[in-house]
Amino acid sequence: LYEKLGGMTGTANTEAAEFGDIYKLEVVEVPTNVVIARKDDDDEVYRTAHEKYVAIIEVIKDCSERGQPVLVGTTSIEKSELLAEMLKQAGLKQKDFSDPAAFSGHGHEKSFAVLNARYHEQEAYIVSQAGVPGAVTIATNMAGRGTDIQLGGNVDMRVAQELQHLPDGPERAEAEARIRAEVAEMKQKALAAGGLCVLGTERHESRRIDNQLRGRSGRQGDPGRSKFFLSLDDDLMRIFGSDRLDGMLQKLGLKEGEAIIHSWINKALEKAQQKVEARNYDMRKNVLKYDDVLNDQRKVVFEQRLDLMNDADIAETVEDMRHSVITDLVAKYIPENSYPEQWDVKGLDFAVRDVLTLDLPVEAWAQEEGIAGPEVTERIIRRADEWMAGKAGQYGPDLMRYIEKSILLQTLDHLWREHIGMLDHLRQVVGLRGYAQRDPLNEYKS
Incomplete structure (x- = not known):
């Protein structure tokens, strides 16, 4: 459908082979504007999920007390709320966004915010304040993506939130100057504390998702830190062979609360992720073969639709x-x-x-x-x-031509949607033809 195809993302390098094989696109890595100052620590591996979360909470408490903002990445809403409950038990209070005081930009000590689909209405504010010294933010993968976490807080968001009822004038200008000075001061405190600390509660199947989480820290040369905490209960660790690893750890005498930290574990996990990515790639490539069949039909329908749109008089066609x-x-x-x-x-x-x-x-x-x-x-x-x-x-001829074209386009669109629905249903069941020693793709084409 498109003569030229291109895109830009910060995490395309891990998918370079797929872009090349399927779309014939070369991935070019653009150097960063300034050197990345973020420190990426080796993963910590614990035997159980409970031990892992206890270790994460200790790091969160330490960072919060030192005034370092923390972003904790989770893989699901359930896990983000489990961690939130454990933080409450550890003495931290969850921000209540029904309380106007939560929007004041102050009081991040001993408190945390949860950013997931349940709190999507407060998403912009939570992200804007995630870089304030001592702020603790728990986020799922999709929450807050595409928004920079600014150290010290987002000054424009604070001005819009706190001064929304204040009219233009000297009083507003003075209040805005005060907020900007506060944000600048808090930025220096956050920088002095080490910048944004990103903690991952487990590795994802895709390295790209992990890189997206890491990339929230250390923007534009700011200092920062990232670290992943894993347990043998994690999904990826099960693929890695957690049962065998658990037996080995017991023989080594690993005590409760102790972790394994070594660079070879990072490399081994990366290989496990690559295996999962290869499997998922094969699945997507297989889906693409079916989509190519639909794409040929799509081109014909779209070409016909374009002809109808461009023709001034379709009376002969009708x-x-x-x-x-x-x-x-x-x-x-x-x-x-x-x-x-x-x-x-x-x-x-x-x-x-x-x-x-x-x-x-x-x-x-x-x-x-x-x-x-x-x-x-x-x-x-x-x-x-x-x-x-x-x-x-x-x-009249003009109105008649308009009516004919409108009805024809509506009918074409309706029938095309029905056709796509039927093909989608066919694709879901055509795999059963494999039991009859038939190629499902050829059956789908015919």
Whole structure:
């Protein structure tokens, strides 16, 4: 559909092979404007999820006390709320955004905010304040993406939030200057504390998602830190072979609360992620083969639709379609080279009234001596053309062309949506043809 294809993202490098194989696109890495000052620590691996969360909470408490903002990434709403509950038990208070004081930009000590689909209405504010010294933010993968976390807080968001009821004037200007000075001071405190600390509660199947989480810290040369905490209960660790690893850790005498930290674990996990990515890539490539079939049809339909849009007068197209419909309709009830006794005259009479909305003496025509199917077709076409000519005279040629084009485009779009739905259903069940030793893709094409 597109002659040129391109895009920009911060995490395309891990998917370079897929972009090259499927889309024939080369991935070019653009150097950062300033050197990345973020420190990416080695992963910590614990035996159980509980031990992992206890370790995460200790790091959160330490960062918060030192005034370092913390962003904790989770893989689901349930896990973000589990961590939130454990933070409450550890003495931190969850921000209540129904309280106007929560929007004041102060009071981040000993408190935390949860950013997930349940709190989407407060998303902009939570992200804007996630870089304030001591702020603790728990976020799911999708929450807050595409928004920079600014150290010290987002000054524009604070001005808009806190001064929304204050009219322009000296008082507002003074208040805005005060807020800007506060944000600048808090930024220096956050920088002195080490910048944004990003903590991952587990590795994802895709390295790209992990890189997106890491990339929230250390923007534009700011200092920062990232670290992932894992347990043998994590989904990726199960793929990695957590049962065997658990037995090995027990033999080594690993005590409760102790973690394994080593660079070889990071490399081994990265290989496990690559295996999962390769499996997912094969699945997507298989889906793409089916989509190529649909894409060929899509090109034909879109080309036809574009022709209809560009044609100033589609009267001839509509006429050809009308004649074709009538010819097929008559052939259904009056088969070619058939005897009059074989004709379904009543069925044709009903179809003409139902489909064409024309009241014609079809039964009387069929009783005429020597009449044949082609003549019946010709009479119906002539009457239909006369009816359309009458409507054109009634509405005027311009309005008639507009009505024809609108109805034709709406009908085409409706039928195309139905066709896509049927193909989608077919794609879901066509795999069963493999049991009959048939190639599902060839069956889908046919």
